[in-house]
Amino acid sequence: MTNLKTRWIIFASLLALAVISYSITIKLKIRPSPQVQKTYDYIENLPESSAIVVSFDHEASSLPEIKPITQVILRHAFRNNIRIIGMSLFAEGTAIGYSMLTRTAGEFGKSYGQDYAFLGFKPQHISAILGMGESMRGVFPEDYLGTPIDSIPLMRHIDNYDSIAMVISIADGDRAVQWIEYAGARYNQKILAGLTAAMITTYDPYLNSGQLFSVVGGLKGAAEYEMLYGQPGSGSRGLLAQSMAHIFIIALIIIGNVIYFKGRAGKKGRG
Amino acid sequence: MRVKIPLAICFLSGAIMFIQYFSRHPLAKAVYNGILDWWQIIFAFTLFVGVAAFIKSGLKSVSWSKARPSTGRKTDAPYKAISLVGLALMPILALAGGTKFGSPFLWVFDNMQAPMQSTVFSLLAFFVASASFRGFRARTIPATILLISALFVLLGRIPVADYFTESLAKATFWIQDYPSMAARRAILIGIGLGSMTTALRVILGIERTYLRGER
């Protein structure tokens, strides 16, 4: 078999595996990690019409992991009639955040300005985080669409962290650390992080010290959350597909070695 | 003069940037930020030079094929033309409709450029697979160690692995946090030293490969 043909077989198998396992919706019967359970319980028990901030602090390339996490948290919050203020400390996260928020809000028939709002992007993230502790109006005089913040009904009674139940930073890097170190440390704001799988261990010290309330990490975290929420979605499907592909890679490594050793034994036999 | 002036400028800018690192005087920070801005501005002009060269070579191959349409040789002309149209399109859209949310500029970015970029990124999944098949054969002792270490971490990091066993995940973290981390540190220390000596040679003008090419 030529090299090229082997490649085609590998590529085709991986694609087929990903497509098939992604099309299957399984109801996971797993025990959710304590972090995800804690997050779910907290949002579940928030009084109606509390306000939370969701900050989209990530790049577009991590969307495959970020999207399922964000989606299920937003759905959960909207289902419980919690009001959401979206924003971004990462330029690339802005348009994504706005679309994701409006789209999920649409599913629940929520209206812009009453039930949710999107403030947009702010560079100089540390001063933005600190500034919001004093006055959100000062940091965001108008929202993403250019509406003055005072004419947004939702924002009328909210001006700093005092009226915010929780900040959720959806991050693929260390932006959530700055939320912890500035909003958390200085203003006692509760911080939650939605993270890519690769970033989870980086946040362990903050979790252990209690500075970070909890974490929903990777497709696995999203899948667990979806299970608690009661509606398997892209997280559960993604988790299955990711696990299958992962096992496929392991199998390839093993098959590669089996072929190699068989070939070597064959050569020895002839020699 | 053609060599001495650049060398002097290189030394000066290098020395200034080196010294400002150790100061927190406002002047030092101002100089630092100023130089960064200058850097950025010169970079932008260089970008125009690079793009101009790209356009020039593109136009050359497009017009070449027009001039000799009958040679029958396969040309890149249609593809170059696509590139040039794409290149012109973005600035035109930006001029006409701005770059804010909902502008045609962003629409093209979102529906054409971004999906293609993330698709190229996702080619990696396939290439990881083909490389795994080929590159982990236990030919020698180091190759065997590479194989075992990779298999171990791969198994421990199957997303659902820790529903079945916690000890495997723990072992995986141990490998990452201790033996693997040790080697990574040594690599980083070496790179730090190599970078430092290279940068020093540049500032002192010993390293001047970029200055020759004189005919």
Added chain:
Amino acid sequence: MAIFDPTTLPTLVISLISIAVVLYAVISIKRGKEFTIREIPGLKAIDDAVGRATEMGTPVLFTPGWGGDIQRPTTIASMNILSSVAEKTAEYDCRLIYPTHDPVIMAVAQEVVKEGCLKAGYPDRYRADDIFYITSSQFGYAAAVDGIISRTKPASIFLLGTFEAESLIMAETGNAVGAIQIAGTDSTIQLAFFIVACDYTLIGEELFAASGYLSKNKSILSSVKAQDILKLLIALFITTALIWATIDPKSSWWKY
């Protein structure tokens, strides 16, 4: 406002020690002190790689990766190797293709290759059009280089510089066309992919040493020597601090 920032004192001390050691090595080599560099696997292959491409009548492709810019010393080290490669390709009259994502790297690489051709004695074999800027987009660049590799089918590919996720996209495509691939980078994650996918990989500092080995340039050799002296000092420091920490766990003079 204080002029000196005391938190940078450890960095200042190590910078000054390092500069002193480099200067010492430069001066001692100028006085005629000789020393060698150990063999680096993969470097010998560079010669063969260019020869192979010449025999097969295909070009050599050289990419500095998408992750770097001219500020990064790794890029300069990559330029030094480019200079040797350019000299050889000029000598063998083999085409050298150098696509880059950074216009400044393009400009510098043009100077370097021009010089390489000149050194080889064939200034007319320098082709500015082959050292070109494509796009600054990471995956646009990867797609373009993949296209070039599949169409020109280079017999030898050099991937030397700072790489990010594009590393394996290019290396696997190179492998598919059967090219000999010599890689080297300072990005620790991408090293793992290069080790798996390429024929030879220069690991981190080897990339810096390689440029000295190839060019036999005395100044580069002396800085390799300086790096070795500093490594010895570091090993000594770590051992001392470790023993100290074990005897007196409360001490912390090595923490920066």
Added chain:
Amino acid sequence: MLSILREEPERRGEGEMDIGVIIAGILTLAIYSFLYRDNPIYKMAESLLIGLSIGYTLVIFWQSTILDLLIYPLFGGGKIILIVPLFLGLMMFSRFSSSLSWLSRIPLSFMIGAGAGVAIPAMLYARTLKQVSASVTSIVSANGNFNFSELVVVVGLLSTLSYFYFSRHHEGALGRSAKVGTYFLMIFFGATFGYTVMSRLSTLIGRVDFLLTDFLHVIK
């Protein structure tokens, strides 16, 4: 990327086609065709991606650098000093002339020099000092137990450093130590590969999600 999340659903009726999704889907498949082999469809998509991304970069640099850092402060804010980078930048264009091209080395040497100046302390701090300092821990833990893991770190670090010792041939004690270093390097490479695979696979899952959910509507 963004294409997964286009417009608000209420603006789009059932069965209505979103032209953006269709274009994005076709381009996605065009890029994937490269996995079979290089072909005209891929080449077209590739050329388009190159062109669009150059155009995009030009626009971004024009706005964020030429306008914001140069034109506005120079002509609007009267920061005369900015004439210098303007002039240096224009010198880059001398590359198009063979007799004047040496002028472009002046801005180049400025950029290279400034970069090198920052690199010395920054690299020594982040790459060397930090790593050295982090490696030192007592090999006897607080409760008097022997700390095997820390010993592994030290042995690994020192032996790998010895692998990077260039000015002597790797024979004798140095040779043995360097060999142990190679083993640690291999553990690192294997572990890093294994660790990174998951995030690479998720990029594929992202595209599969787009193709099945938005483009083909196989999944709701």
